[in-house]
Amino acid sequence: MKRKWTTLVVSSILAVSTVMGGGISAMAASKSNTGGTTVPAKTYVIAFSNQLPTGYAAMIQAAGGQVVRAIPEIGGLEVRSSSTEFMTKLQSFKDISAANVQMVHKLSDGTVDPSTADGQPVTDIPQPEATSSYWDYQWDIKKVTNDGASFAIETGGTGGKHKAVVGIIDSGIDANHPDLKANFLGGMNFVPAGTDASETGDPNDLLDREGHGTHVAGSIAGNGKVRGVGPNLGIRSYRVFPGGQGAPTAWIVAAIIQAANDKVDVINMSIGGFDSQKYYIDGTKYSDVADLLLWKRAIQYAVNHNVTVVTAAGNEGLNLRDNKAVTDYLNATYGSPGVVFKGKTTETPGQINGVINVSSSNKWSTNSIAFYSNYGINQIDVAAPGGDNGPVYAATLDLNQRDFHYRALSTWPTYLPSYFTSNLHSYALLHGTSMAAPKVAGIAGVIKAAHPELNPAQVAALIEKTAIDYGPTGNDAIYGAGEANVYNALVK
Secondary structure, eight states: OOOOOOOOEEEEEOOGGGTOOOOBOOOOBOOOOSSSOEEEEEEEEEEESSSOOTTHHHHHHHTTEEEEEEEGGGTEEEEEEEETTHHHHHTTOTTEEEEEEOOOBOSOOSOOOGGGGGGOOOOSSOOGGGOSOOGGGOHHHHHHHTTTGGGGTOOSEETTEESOEEEEEESOOOTTOTTTTTTEEEEEEOOOTTSSTTOOOOTTOOOOSSSHHHHHHHHHHOBSSSBOSSTTOEEEEEEOOOTTOOOOHHHHHHHHHHHHHTTOSEEEEOEEEEEESEEEETTEEEEOOHHHHHHHHHHHHHHHTTOEEEEEOOSSOOBTTOHHHHHHHHHHHHOBTTEEEOSOEEEETTTSTTEEEEEEEOSSOSSOOOTTOOBOTTTOOEEEEOOOSOHHHHHHOOGGGOOGGGSEEEEOOTTSOOSSOTTOOSEEEEOSHHHHHHHHHHHHHHHHHHOTTOOHHHHHHHHHHTSBOOSSSSSBTTTBTOBOOHHHHHTO
């Protein structure tokens, strides 16, 4: 592997409804006493050739850096340095395969007011206090469970005992939500102290500041007014996103390792970004991606520990098989006169070997997926209902013709404004591949509850074999093997 290191990572939660977007985050300035010119502090990821060497902390300090996080299971480090000589000094260490600067994509630009549902709130769904069930509005869960028929076969647990557990790497979970608390099993926080004023570094701080993780959790294991695919599955939260900000690769891969060590059966990652293996900053070429290497190692670690990993394909509407289109998108969205992307780009974690990558199907068509969903032949394993704005919007792309009823209904933090109206709390309508992936994670969890002997490859094969073959006959670019269905998997 070449020894020129640096890449650009753009990580973001994949929920179209909240217009997750924004620019590359600025890096905070700090002083360095470890040698080299003082510059704004940068955070790096480093992948060693094998395991972390003895004395790695002293090695990094000698190069002008400080270890922020060690991930020994995959030979990875997160390091902070303000020295301009840091990367040069690293090249003298033979045990390093790759290293690069982390740049993080912002979570939200704040342009959408969730209390107004983009100015078109849904007002005909009963308030929580006026109904005992939202089942009639859960078209997405009905589709993948055959109108709830799968619940009579397997729900993921019985008698208060969870037969399988899904780890949710996301923005946290509202542990006190009435539809989730019976299935909530704790977890771990990976957001460091000082990220914002609310972050103390408490490993038990799983409070969902964004709502995204809570919404995902309801689709997997809701058991109340809304029902998930596995209403009795256990769920664990691995919080990597603070409020209104992104998350670097090191936090996420550390969460994957922890979830595997906690012996979860399934991991859901409704998150994603892009790793470019060749790009230029102010004319200087960078390549060999440490982030990508750590992603690959972390997912393989999970698979080796018998964990099925489910990912969201992404919401850019891109053909992931067309590298030029993806690179053009990066240049249009993140490029500048000083930043130019030219090389192969990987959508992470969806294009990493070992995951089940999920595109977003919709309520109204068996021939087309959601307008925003990424796709690509041999890039999508299966589809699942993630919702969209309805057929009229799909035909016209007229924002005034959006119909939020075609989005996915799930749980929402009891303490945050809802996406319905300003006075309907605890539930929300969203759409995105973020909403599609947890259906498949729930299916995987239910399969493991029914057949604990199956390994991740067997779980994935069963999901694909029993998916409903929508779109072109056979495996195709938009649905993969088809739309996943838990009832079919249970009665195979």
